[in-house]
Amino acid sequence: MHETLEEIQADSRKLIEGQVNVYFVIFSFILLYAFNKTPVFLLAFLIFSALSLYSTGFSYFRFLRVPSYFIVPALFVIAVITPGEHLVWLFSREGVETAFRTFLRTYSSLSLMFYLIFTTSIPELLSALKKLRLPDFVVEMMSLIYRSIQIFLDELFRLETSAESRLGFANRKSFVRTAALIGYSMFVKSLDRAEKLDMAMEARCYSGKVPVVSGRNKGTVHALVVISLLTLAGVVL
Structure with missing residues (x-):
């Protein structure tokens, strides 16, 4: 059966709702690349994968599988062509480390994006962006x-x-x-x-302006906890 994104978003369970969810993901992206550390990438991947699984169940893996068809071969190439100390077969130690870091960086970003897609409708996203001027x-x-x-x-x-x-x-x-x-x-x-x-x-009298959706915000505490964990991992680790 053909399942649209709107149906997934409508059926998803949400710990964090409203405009705060959009700002939460945006700020998490900023932290992710401001610290640019492997522990932060790993922690973000685990947290947002768990949030996506809670929201949509195993549909998360179905969506994550599609970009994996392109990412996994690219990681293999990175591990092979990166020069450095020979580790095993065609792989160098530096190549494996670079591929692993690229894997975490890529999939942490994907987990954030998929979480936002699964839990936030386009009207909610546009409403939050309009509030950002x-x-x-x-x-x-x-x-x-x-x-x-x-x-x-x-x-x-x-x-x-x-x-x-x-x-x-x-x-x-x-x-x-x-x-x-x-x-x-x-x-x-x-x-x-x-x-x-x-x-x-x-x-329907469309005047060229997108109507703004006003909804309640929920889960601010959960968002602050995740932001604090990412910040702590970036500062301490």
Whole structure:
């Protein structure tokens, strides 16, 4: 079954809610790269992975698996090509250390981003950014781009489902032909859907300003505890 991000966000359990959740993630990112230490990366990865698992369960690993297809081979290359003292087979000690540090840095960042995605809807994110005095046109463009991406993905899912039901991916030749047809159909149908979206927004008196969502903040204490742990790890370790 096709599960959208909106459904995941709506069904997720949240220890921290509201605009404080957005500021919490932003400040955690700042701490992560201000200290730039392996213990901070490791601690952030463990904490935000635990928060994501609490929020969405094992769906977190399903989403984390996709970038891993690109990251793991890159880490292997880093471990091989980095010069230094020979450790084992093709790997040097410096290469393994660099790959391990890159692994922690990358996955700690991903864990923060996935946590924010799972627990914060776009209206909540845009509302928090507007409170930070982000220009209105930037917030509006972010909202429209996100909605357009959702339209593209929804249309792509429909076309792929239709093609699979007609054995469009049965062999290599049919795969190439079907992919070309889907690409053409995506272009045409997406333009039509985008035009309908524009008409729907105008019918609802859209004036060019994104409405701000006002909701309650929750979990400020939890956020402060995590921020304190990251700061302590960066200062002491």
